[in-house]
Amino acid sequence: MTAVLFVTFLDTTVVSVALGDIRHELSTDVMLLQWVVNAYTLVFAGLMLAGGSFGDRWGRKRVMIAGLVIFCAGSVVAAVAASVPVLIAGRAIMGLGAAASEPGTLSVLRHIYPDERKRARALGVWAAVSGLALAAGPVLGGVLVHAYGWRSIFWFNLIIGAVALLAALWSVPESADPSPGPIDWAGILLGALFLGSVIYAATSGEDHGYTAPSVIALFVLGAIAFAGFVVVETRARAPMLDFRYLRLPAVRGALVVAFAVYFGVFSIFFFTALYLQVMQSYSGSRTATVFAPMAVAIIVGSLAAGAWVGRYGSRLAMIVGCVVGAVGILLTRQVLETAPPHDLPLASAMAVAGLGFGIAVVPLTSAVLSGVAAEHSGMAAAVTNTMRQVGSAVGVAVLGSLVNAYLTGDLRDKMNAEGLPAELQPNAIDAVERGRIPHGVDITPYLKYLSKVSEAINTGKTAFHHGLDIALLVSAILILVAAAYTAADGALSRKRDA
Template sequence: MLFVTFLDTTVVSVALGDIRHELSTDVMLLQWVVNAYTLVFAGLMLAGGSLGDRWGRKRVMIAGLVVFCAGSVLAATAATVPVLIAGRAVMGLGAAASEPGTLSVLRHIFPEERVRARALGVWAAVSGLALAAGPVLGGVLVHAYGWRSIFWFNLIIGAVALVAALWSVPESADPHPGPMDWAGIVLGAGFLGSAIYAAISGEDRGYSAPSVITLFVIAAVAFAGFVVVETRVRAPILDFRYLRLPAVRDALVVAFAVYFGVFSIFFFTALYLQVMQSYSAARTAGVFAPMAAGIILGSLAAGFWVSRRGARTPMIIGCLAGAAGLLLTRHELAGPLHDGPLATAMAVAGVGFGIAVVPLTSAVLSGVPAEHSGMAAAVTNTMRQVGSAVGVAVLGALVNSFLTSDLKNRMSELGLPGSLQPAAIDAVERGRIPKGVDTTPYLKYLSKVNDVLNTGKVAFHHGLDVALLVSAILILAAAAFTTVDAILHRDTPA
């Protein structure tokens, strides 16, 4: 269950080039293929955890897997990008219901903290394997059978997970759940959904567009209402008292920052290699494979580390190593590309990400009572998914702004009239001339096509370079925040 929901977060990354070519779409819509999943996943995760605590974690998990499989079928058979995006959204709904249960059941199966830390190491290794194996496995499938095969594969794995859950997962629930917090569910989903959707839409429409501003206002109002409701209801889906615990607070900050950075590699680096450097899906998979191994090794090592020394130190070390890996990856992408050094740099990032995930998960699960383990699991996974969704949105805005502005400047230098530039930029982003475009006015500029294409590569790299730098800085800031919090609360267990 854990493997399939995390796998789908990154498996699509190596299929983006093929999807772009077959369905003739641009970078903005490609981001929605990724973000439709993470947007719904993040927006409804708190609701999934709360429902699991009340209705039974196994029951909600099973229902989520059924929905996930249905979404996989819709995505696999999609003939247009909007249908593909809809299928990804349905898959996100299923993942939001099933994912919190994979963590919360560990809280009950392993009540002793040290044993649970080692179990969380295995959990994080599986999640890390799924995240990092996504590009590797996806590359093999896309190379052999085409991009639709990754969704058929998801269906098969989801069906296997469904059978395994029915057979092996014990049922558990809060013995005294209290009334359902429907207001909190609606307001929480409204806040997260509106904020993330606004961040993503702003890339295309501009952040000063009335529709985007309206979405941010709706998100702010929903958040205010959510805080009011959650501090007054008897059984909230998010008890804000737990955020006062330094270990829980630090873990959630790190979760956001780490997954923000993870997707600067998983989405934009994969897209850059495939679209701008013409890497095949199989070659992209080879570059990502050492990162998969790094995440697994880091997670397993962190499980033993946390069980003996606590969560705070490995969480900080993981952030430092992850940021170093991002900066090394940025350095390797700056010059002539060599797969070995690039894969090694990404492996360093993978080790750091793996080390960081275990302690942040352990800190939240240990800080929240067992009867609220669904809430703890949901809020942890929500912060991770919000980090990834915001990461793709914010970094996508950076990459797209550099791509557009650099292309416009170069086209102006080459003498291409401003009226012709939008269609030319669209052609560079799509990798083909859009349907219905009259190419006659462009014929006299054909000798300069290669110059424009090379400018597109340089511009995309410019944006990716800044994106990796921003990601590394954010992760380092999270490490600094955790360190300062540790100094200020020396007597608080971590």
């Protein structure tokens, strides 16, 4: 199960260090690059609940194996992609496979380890592997890109996916709900429509603006789908998501923390990696070196939290993990104030964030698995991981909008100051974002402004850093708010019980 977990979580971040190379070879901009990341997380998040529901009914191992086959097929599509749209399609197929296979890695643990203390230690290993995969993504990706190019990442995914498939066939026991009830097709459709619409709207709003009619229509569609989802799930005989479990403060707080922590994780994994590569010209291997201590810290934090939760419960560990993670993000933000940043202080600050992330993941997972009945373990696993993936996808979308707003706004101000005509500015901004002049652009009108090119590039670097600075601050604040909510909700619950 940890092999399956590793491959699905690895792919959430392994592409981050390849974005610079993809941008140059396929000639795309920062906005479209986010879809290379979000295509995976969007489908992964949108169909995770369905994957958990199918596993409970049809057999968790059977659905896991089917998902791995789909994941491997998507890896091949991405590896041979000759254009960004094909690459995005391959990533979406991989997300579909991950949505089917990943919930089983948690739900089967619920049955192998019925004792809560032993399960907490097992979850420590589970969280350590998931954290290792997330943090090792940039490290392994950097090594592969440096040695063999960005396509090698997806061939590597195919190999490790095939190994995970064989491991699952050999070792994972089959389990299912003994009396599953009918499949909640309406809930599956409405849940996927809600999550897909909202995440897609949040991401496309960066391109078209959040007041664009198409974006507003997507948000409205998502709201209608959510309302329908709530109505269906409260009346269904065998709901995909039983809302009664959300009445438990521990489960409620854990899901809030899951969203916030993974929102923050991607402020570092995506935007810090992109800033270092695109704006500071870090190679893939150098980026990997900076991220390596963070991978180690996530493992240490997860294993320590497994023992902690087994002895003392989830709530305090969850809060401590959030606080440490937020402090690490703020330290990372502080180190990035120097340009270029110094590698050792940056790696150390990111390691603090990684330690907090590792500590937080185990208790939030344990709280949900322990609060939901064993026969619904697929539901528990799916809703936990859905909140993680939604947090990461929304994080990339919202923070990407912030970064891009500062980048384009500051560049436009600089070009206005230098006297570049307004009709020439879009292609000039596009050139700074892409790192090259877009195909088919007549450069003749720009020739007399070439002496200002270096100033425009420096403005782009400063603007990107300004956006990253705000993005990291927002992430840290959100995680601290989640910790405060969990503490307050728990205190109110204990007061009511008394």
